[in-house]
Amino acid sequence: MRQVTRGTLVIDADRCKGCELCIVACPPRVLTMSRTGNATGYLYPELAPGCTGCTACQQVCPDFVFEVYKYHEPIVSGSDAERMQ
Amino acid sequence: MSIVMTTRPPEAPSNKVASFKPTLLQTEEHHLCPGCGEPVAIRLVLEVIEELGLAQKNVSIIGHGCYGSFIMTMDVDSTLCLHGRAPAVATGLKRMRPEVAVWTLQGDGDMTSEGLAEILHATARGENITCILLNNGVFGDTGGQMTASSVIGQRTKNTLEGRDAAYHGYPIVIGDMVAAMPGSAFVARGSVHNAASIAATRRLIRKGFQRQMEKKGLSLVEILTMCPTGWFVPASGGADYMMESLGKTYPLGEIKDIAATEQA
Numbered sequence A: 001m002r003q004v005t006r007g008t009l010v011i012d013a014d015r016c017k018g019c020e021l022c023i024v025a026c027p028p029r030v031l032t033m034s035r036t037g038n039a040t041g042y043l044y045p046e047l048a049p050g051c052t053g054c055t056a057c058q059q060v061c062p063d064f065v066f067e068v069y070k071y072h073e074p075i076v077s078g079s080d081a082e083r084m085q
Numbered sequence B: 001m002s003i004v005m006t007t008r009p010p011e012a013p014s015n016k017v018a019s020f021k022p023t024l025l026q027t028e029e030h031h032l033c034p035g036c037g038e039p040v041a042i043r044l045v046l047e048v049i050e051e052l053g054l055a056q057k058n059v060s061i062i063g064h065g066c067y068g069s070f071i072m073t074m075d076v077d078s079t080l081c082l083h084g085r086a087p088a089v090a091t092g093l094k095r096m097r098p099e100v101a102v103w104t105l106q107g108d109g110d111m112t113s114e115g116l117a118e119i120l121h122a123t124a125r126g127e128n129i130t131c132i133l134l135n136n137g138v139f140g141d142t143g144g145q146m147t148a149s150s151v152i153g154q155r156t157k158n159t160l161e162g163r164d165a166a167y168h169g170y171p172i173v174i175g176d177m178v179a180a181m182p183g184s185a186f187v188a189r190g191s192v193h194n195a196a197s198i199a200a201t202r203r204l205i206r207k208g209f210q211r212q213m214e215k216k217g218l219s220l221v222e223i224l225t226m227c228p229t230g231w232f233v234p235a236s237g238g239a240d241y242m243m244e245s246l247g248k249t250y251p252l253g254e255i256k257d258i259a260a261t262e263q264a
């Protein structure tokens, strides 16, 4: 599937307290909770391609876990610019 | 499913559009509970203070509640005062330093249970201060007991079957009371349960500070904040629970704006 990504995040996963408020706040639903815990044992959000850089996750997060970036040019999935783990 | 690398900023050309924390907060660390709404509300206040150019000329007067620990990390001059007395302390400060933006930070227990007289008298005097009320309908810091703001039917540590009007009385809707008094300039109620409400609440806080700088009188900006711990609900369920309970008794929006009345 061709996926356009306009934004991306830095996620400070170890500060997350696992409340999941960011998961429902994300309009394109590109955040999902991890399966293993962070340093404190909480599950934390992971980002899939398709972020729009809207900042909703950053606004709702009580623990200041997100920093949001907007790409100058949208990234199409499979391209070299995509940051996959 | 594929996962994007998010441990460092992107290499492709980009702009940072949102930072972890507001500039006026010295650290991201705090010990408030998972899913608590108070850090979100405090972020908004600090961002507005910076936007309005008040970073070097504001003083906060902080009540007693979970939010109080931010006095350690907010990069603004602050003083902690006796439970409920923030509007009285703010009165003294503002009268001595009228050029400084003076704001109070109180919870519902602090403002409507322990210090009801102070907010009402400060409003009656028409003090030029901005009062921020974090309303979660409980004494969160002491374990989730009923406050004067707890809504009918609300389960708290000492109303396990729900607040019963016949036995516990009715909630005090402080925003409506303050709005009815001539000394108030701006009264509004926001909420941090989703991104749209957070954006709307930021605009309300902004107006609350602007009316003070215009010397119009007292502003009260009430913000509904989640307290999943005190409500005995999961952190992920706090936002929905809040709008189903507090949200029904405390509708969101502007209650009074003297600027709008003056224009009409």
Ligand SMILES: Cc1ncc(C[n+]2csc(CCOP(=O)(O)OP(=O)(O)O)c2C)c(N)n1
Pocket (backbone or CB within 6 Å): B038, B063, B064, B065, B066, B067, B083, B106, B107, B108, B109, B110, B111, B134, B136, B138, B139, B140, B141, B142, B147
């Ligand atoms: C005179 C006095 N009575 C009681 C207390 C204990 N106390 C500390 S915080 C708190 C609850 C505050 O509730 P609220 O203002 O709603 O803040 P929240 O923790 O819910 O954010 C209480 C009762 C105190 N510090 N001083």
Ligand code: SF4
Pocket (backbone or CB within 6 Å): A007, A008, A009, A025, A026, A027, A028, A029, A030, A031, A047, A050, A051, A052, A053, A054, A055, A056, A057, A058, A068
């Ligand atoms: S910035 Fe917007 S689209 Fe991107 S992860 Fe956050 S909420 Fe989702």
Ligand code: SF4
Pocket (backbone or CB within 6 Å): A015, A016, A017, A018, A019, A020, A021, A022, A023, A044, A045, A060, A061, A062, A063, A064, A065, B035
């Ligand atoms: S909103 Fe923040 S603290 Fe809550 S799960 Fe998402 S990243 Fe973690």
Ligand code: SF4
Pocket (backbone or CB within 6 Å): B031, B032, B033, B034, B035, B036, B037, B038, B066, B136, B140, B141, B226, B227, B228, B229, B230
């Ligand atoms: S008890 Fe409630 S108000 Fe206090 S930190 Fe926990 S969730 Fe927040």
Ligand SMILES: [Mg+2]
Pocket (backbone or CB within 6 Å): B065, B107, B108, B109, B134, B135, B136, B137, B138, B139, B140, B147
């Ligand atoms: Mg409270």
